[in-house]
Amino acid sequence: MSYDIKREAHVHGKLWAKQAAGFFSDPNMARDYVAAIMRLALKHNPSAIADLGGGTGFVLEQLIAAGLAENIKLVNIDTSDSQLAMCQNPRITPMKGTLESFRRVNIMGETGSLMLISRSVLQYGGILKQKPWLNHVRSQMKPGEWFVHQSGCEADVEGALALDVLFEQMGVGKWVPHKEAFVRLLVQAGFEVTDDFTVPAVEMASEELAVRYGVAPDVMAQIEADLRRTCSNRPDLVKFASSGFVFQFPYRVFLCKAVSSG
Numbered sequence: 001m002s003y004d005i006k007r008e009a010h011v012h013g014k015l016w017a018k019q020a021a022g023f024f025s026d027p028n029m030a031r032d033y034v035a036a037i038m039r040l041a042l043k044h045n046p047s048a049i050a051d052l053g054g055g056t057g058f059v060l061e062q063l064i065a066a067g068l069a070e071n072i073k074l075v076n077i078d079t080s081d082s083q084l085a086m087c088q089n090p091r092i093t094p095m096k097g098t099l100e101s102f103r104r105v106n107i108m109g110e111t112g113s114l115m116l117i118s119r120s121v122l123q124y125g126g127i128l129k130q131k132p133w134l135n136h137v138r139s140q141m142k143p144g145e146w147f148v149h150q151s152g153c154e155a156d157v158e159g160a161l162a163l164d165v166l167f168e169q170m171g172v173g174k175w176v177p178h179k180e181a182f183v184r185l186l187v188q189a190g191f192e193v194t195d196d197f198t199v200p201a202v203e204m205a206s207e208e209l210a211v212r213y214g215v216a217p218d219v220m221a222q223i224e225a226d227l228r229r230t231c232s233n234r235p236d237l238v239k240f241a242s243s244g245f246v247f248q249f250p251y252r253v254f255l256c257k258a259v260s261s262g
């Protein structure tokens with residue numbers, strides 16, 4: 001397990017559903033992402049859907065609730081034991097593993113078609129690993145198969161820089177690209193992006209960030225002072241209150257079709 005996952009593992013498992021004001025266990029926040037997966041699953045009828053970094057299995061459960069065909073095998077791959085321990089739906093196979101090392105053959109054997117999904121995971125790769133991680137995902141797919149992911153993605157380069165500097169100041173190795181860079185990474189990995197759209201952002205309140213990442217009060221105060229100086233003209237990115245700040249972590253859903261060989 002990487003350093004960045006370990007440092008937030010104390011909020012995994014039973015506490016996870018309460019994080020970020022319940023964002024990751026809120027069906028409304030997942031609605032458009034789940035609908036996009038359902039549309040593609042209905043059209044292409046994959047033999048298996050694997051959720052990379054699927055956490056507690058929440059998104060797969062939403063697919064079941066939305067009426068996903070019963071013959072589709074569902075696999076939840078995550079690196080955190082405490083997240084996987086919460087995944088108890090008998091239709092879902094929990095599997096310890098990572099986005100960057102899973103093998104297709106362990107999900108479904110030699111035959112059949114695979115769909116991959118992933119929500120809010122690629123940022124853990126940081127600036128150095130998103131490219132190799134996407135290459136690995138593509139290498140486990142056959143041309144024509146789908147990778148549908150909801151990933152941290154800023155609309156513009158200034159927004160991406162502000163968010164990445166915030167992570168850097170908190171000592172967190174996560175990295176979020178802006179849309180143009182993200183599409184380039186996906187195309188280079190061998191995907192065609194057939195559609196993409198924004199979905200609700202996660203609100204990252206400074207008090208919660210301090211607890212989640214163990215950031216000292218003086219460091220948090222310095223970060224806030226810097227944000228007030230650099231981002232006061234970007235209320236779309238950060239809002240200030242007497243108790244601190246709330247930074248938006250923006251998401252975009254990408255519908256990616258495997259094309260050239262990965």
Ligand SMILES: C[S@@+](CC[C@H](N)C(=O)[O-])C[C@H]1O[C@@H](n2cnc3c(N)ncnc32)[C@H](O)[C@@H]1O
Nearest residue numbers: 024053054055078079080083098099119120124
């Ligand atoms: C923000 S949570 C999202 C959980 C789930 N996808 C959801 O949307 O409800 C990120 C999850 O990714 C997992 N994770 C992070 N990096 C991973 C990696 N490289 N491989 C597999 N899982 C990873 C973490 O353990 C955590 O459960």
